Amino acid sequence: MSSSPDSPPNSPPGCPADCPPLPEGYQLYGYRIERMLSRGGFSIAYMASDSAGTPVVVKEYLPIQMARRAAGSQALIVSSASQGKFNHGMRSFLEEARLLARISHPNIVAVLDFSKANNTSYIVMRYEDGRSLEEYLHRLRESGRKIREDLLRNVFVRLLSGLREVHSQKLLHLDLKPANIYLRKDGHPVLLDFGAARWGLGSPDGSLGNIYTRGYAAPEQQGSGEGMGPWTDIYAIGATLYACLDTGQAPQAADLRMNADEVEPAQRRWAKAYSLQLLELIDWCMQIPVRARPQSVYALQKVLNGELLDLVDPAWFRK
Incomplete structure (x- = not known):
């Protein structure tokens, strides 16, 4: 395998010549x-x-x-x-x-x-031995299979338990997506790669811009970063669940949705494939207005554990 033009001979392809990784054996x-x-x-x-x-x-x-x-x-x-x-x-x-x-x-x-x-x-x-949810979805897509709802619920109930603990420490993840959800060999998930450092870089004067993953980032995350809270990660949870049903395809980016929303509501797109309760939850999490989303992870845990979703105003999903 040859190195890229920007890489020194002993660096992996794609590594800038002036910023190679630490060498093997470095203490x-x-x-x-x-x-x-x-x-x-x-x-x-x-x-x-x-x-x-x-x-x-x-x-x-x-x-x-x-x-x-x-x-x-x-x-x-x-x-x-x-x-x-x-x-x-x-x-x-x-x-x-x-x-x-x-x-x-x-x-x-x-x-x-x-x-x-x-x-x-x-x-x-x-070190965790396993594979990312992104890799798992890729394998499903290659074999023409869809993810099972029972597996999805089991993974996300545990994941939300961890995220709830993170939020209790006044920390947000800010980069939730299938690539950052790791599945151990026993199927239990581990949340990886928190986004705090990237937001720290974007905050002094905004010259670098806010770093986020399009399709998963909430709209408030793509602006000044003001008004972020647990609901910001909750949007990403909804987008990640949506991507899971779509075998790994990220939904339309939030900034584009604000101008011309092309995301088909989950409860219409997968009406016969998954429970209405799960699909309502996904659409609820992916609401553009902050206050239209669940305000805490606890609300999501209740639904995924099988409790009924009580929608105050279901008008948002009637597209």
């Missing part, structure tokens, strides 16, 4: 870097191992728009013009780690350690 406070798992615009995730050989995941704060590796070193160099924004994002990154480290919940990724090195920060998390 970081007793953790050995094994290989890069994934790369986003603001961080790199690595497979690593601790001193006992136990696998862990290490997440490195590395916003590629603002930082690069020093020549012959793993330390980051940040321009003076970007230093303030870089530091603000790193503080958010570490605050996310501190908050998550306080949460002990079977459906939230466990933070084991966090530290500073190489002029940046790192979060060490428990």
Whole structure:
């Protein structure tokens, strides 16, 4: 496999030449870097191992728009013009780690350690063996199958239990989607990749813009970020459930829906395939107006556990 033109010969394809990942074998406070798992615009995730050989995941704060590796070193160099924004994002990154480290919940990724090195920060998390919900949906699509409602309910009841605990710590996820929901081999979900650091980067002066995943992000998340709350993650839960029924296809982005809504209500599109209760829940979560959505995760848990959904005004789904 050849490297991309922007990558050095020993870097994975797609890695910028001035921002390669940490090399295999690199020692970081007793953790050995094994290989890069994934790369986003603001961080790199690595497979690593601790001193006992136990696998862990290490997440490195590395916003590629603002930082690069020093020549012959793993330390980051940040321009003076970007230093303030870089530091603000790193503080958010570490605050996310501190908050998550306080949460002990079977459906939230466990933070084991966090530290500073190489002029940046790192979060060490428990390694989970399994696959993402996105991968599972892809396999279903390839085989021409649809996801079963009982499986969907079991996954999301547990997921919402974890998200409720996160919200109780005054933390929002802000990037809920199938790729960030991991399914262990026993089928139990784990919520990954919280978006706090990305929002920290967008907040000082807005010059980088807010980072979000189109199709899953709530409309208030795509503007200034004002007015966000649990209902912001709840929109993403609805969009994720909608995508699950559509075997992984994200619904129309919220900003486009505000001008010309082309999202067919779930209870009309899948009327004969899934229960009305589940479909009503999805449409409820995906309402554009903040106050038209459920205001807490607890309301969703009640429905997915089988309690009846009491719609105050069902007019919104009659399209």
